[in-house]
Amino acid sequence: MESFDGIYLDLSQEPGKCRFAENGFGWKPSAGETYTLDAGNIAGAQWSRAAKGYEVKILHRDSSVIQLDGFAQEDFDRLSKIFKNWYNTNLDHKEHALRGWNWGKGEFGKAELAFNVQNRPAFEIPYSEILNTNLAGKNEVAVEFIMPTTGETGTKENLGGARGKGKKTGAGKDQLVEMRFYIPGLASVTKDEPGSEEEGEA
Amino acid sequence: DQSGIMVKKFKRFESYKREQQFPSRVKDLAIVMDQKNSTIVLPIMGRPVPFHIQTIKNASKSDEGDFSYLRINFLSPGQGVGRKDDQPFEDVSAHFVRSLTFRSHDGERFQDISNQIANMKKDAVKREQEKKEMED
Numbered sequence: 001m002e003s004f005d006g007i008y009l010d011l012s013q014e015p016g017k018c019r020f021a022e023n024g025f026g027w028k029p030s031a032g033e034t035y036t037l038d039a040g041n042i043a044g045a046q047w048s049r050a051a052k053g054y055e056v057k058i059l060h061r062d063s064s065v066i067q068l069d070g071f072a073q074e075d076f077d078r079l080s081k082i083f084k085n086w087y088n089t090n091l092d093h094k095e096h097a098l099r100g101w102n103w104g105k106g107e108f109g110k111a112e113l114a115f116n117v118q119n120r121p122a123f124e125i126p127y128s129e130i131l132n133t134n135l136a137g138k139n140e141v142a143v144e145f146i147m148p149t150t151g152e153t154g155t156k157e158n159l160g161g162a163r164g165k166g167k168k169t170g171a172g173k174d175q176l177v178e179m180r181f182y183i184p185g186l187a188s189v190t191k192d193e194p195g196s197e198e199e200g201e202a
Numbered sequence: 203d204q205s206g207i208m209v210k211k212f213k214r215f216e217s218y219k220r221e222q223q224f225p226s227r228v229k230d231l232a233i234v235m236d237q238k239n240s241t242i243v244l245p246i247m248g249r250p251v252p253f254h255i256q257t258i259k260n261a262s263k264s265d266e267g268d269f270s271y272l273r274i275n276f277l278s279p280g281q282g283v284g285r286k287d288d289q290p291f292e293d294v295s296a297h298f299v300r301s302l303t304f305r306s307h308d309g310e311r312f313q314d315i316s317n318q319i320a321n322m323k324k325d326a327v328k329r330e331q332e333k334k335e336m337e338d
Contacts, residue, residue: 011231011248049221050249052229067248100217100241100254102276103296115299123246139280140300147305150268172231172245174304177271182278182298 002082008052008069009035011171012154013161015052018068020079022086027068029160037066042087047076048094056091063111064165065126097122106181125179128165141181145169217241217252224250233272233304235318240326242274242319244302253299255326261319263312270309272316275301 007018009027016029024041028034037058044059052070056079059065071079076093083091097104097117104117112124129145136142148170154161169176217239218224224243227234228250234243240255259275278298279291306312 048249049224051231051245055248069248096221096249098218098221098223098252099215100252100257101215102253102257102278102299103291103293106297115297123249123251125247129247168247171248173308174232174245174272174306176244176246176302177305178301178303180300180302182280182300184279184295184297 002078004071004075006052006070008067009159010067010162010164011069011168012159012163015070016160020082020086027162033159035159035162039087042083042089045083045087045089045091046094047079047091048096059111064128065111095120106183126165126168129168136180139182139184141183143179143181145176145178147175147177215254215256217254224252233315235315235322237318237322240322242315242322244274244304246302255319255322258319258323260323261316263309263316265309269305269307270312271303271305272312273301273303274319 002020004018004020006015007027008015009018009029012029014029016027018027019025022039024036024038026034026036037060041061042058043061046055046057046059048055048057050067050069054071054073054075055067055069056071057065057067076091080091083089097120099117101117101122104115104122107114107116109124111128112126114121114124116122125143130143131146132144134142134144146166146169148167152167152170154163154167154170163171217236218241223239225234225236228243228245231245231248233245234250236243236252239252241252242255242258243250243252245251253274253276257276259277259281261272261274264271264273276299278300279294304312
C-alpha cells in the first residue's frame, strides 16, 4: 500500500488521501465516501504539471479521464513504480507547452481533444465536457462547454466536490464557457487561387 | 532544429521555460495576470495555460444575468482585410485559438483583468516599437 496526502480528485474543492494498492486505488476526502477504481480499468496514465501541483491523469478503459492533482515533483519515481509494478502501465511524463503561443494543432485522442504547440500539449479538453460545437464562421469552430447549474457544487457532495464527467468547467471561480478555433482549409478554397479568400470575405 | 530561423524570430514570445515559473496563484483555478512575464495564465480543465500578451488581440467584459463574461480574443489569420499586419504568423496552416470566454460572479475582477490586459498590450506594443526604432 502506498499513500499520498493532499490530493485533489477531478478538481475537487477538498483535498483527500490517495491510496494505491495492487488491486487498484482509492481517494478519500476528510469526510464522506471513498472513490475507488479497480486496476483492471486503468488503460493508461500520464504525469504532468497541473494547478495544485503535479497531476496523475488516468485514462479509464471506458475512455474517460480521472485527474489526481497535488502530487510533489519528487513523487514521480514512487508513482512510476506503482503503475509499472501493479498496473502494468507506464506513467508517461507529458511535458506541456509553456511558450504561451495560441497556434498549434488540435489532435483528437481517445478521451480528449489536445491542442499541441510544437508537439507538446498546451491543454486538453475531455469530450465529456463539451456541450456543443458549431461552425461559427468561415474557418471558425466554436466549442461550448457544459456549465454547472446554480448552487451545484460538484458531481457528488460526498466526494469532496469532485467534478466528474461534464462538471469540470465549474471547478473554479472563473469558468470557461466557450472556446473558438481558427481552422484553415474548412472553406473550399484551393491553394492556387491567391486572393480568393479575400473575395469570399467581402 | 530544422526551423532554427523561425524559432529565433519568435523567441520573444516565450512565456515560460520551466514549469516552476508559474505564479503560485495558479492553484486557485482562476485567471492570473503575470506582469513580469507579459503573460496571462488561464485555467482550462484544471490546468494553468499561459498565453503571451503578444498573442492577444483584445479583451472585453460584459454582463448577463447573474454573471459577468470576459472574452479574450487572440490574433489569428483572416481577421479582416487590409488590417495593418503587426503580427507575422509563423505558420498560417496551423490551428489557432481564436477566443476564450470565461464567466464569473465577480464582475469587478473581470473589469480589472480586462483593463490589465489592455495596459499590458499597450506596453508590449510600445516596447516593440522602441525595439524596432533601435534596429532601424
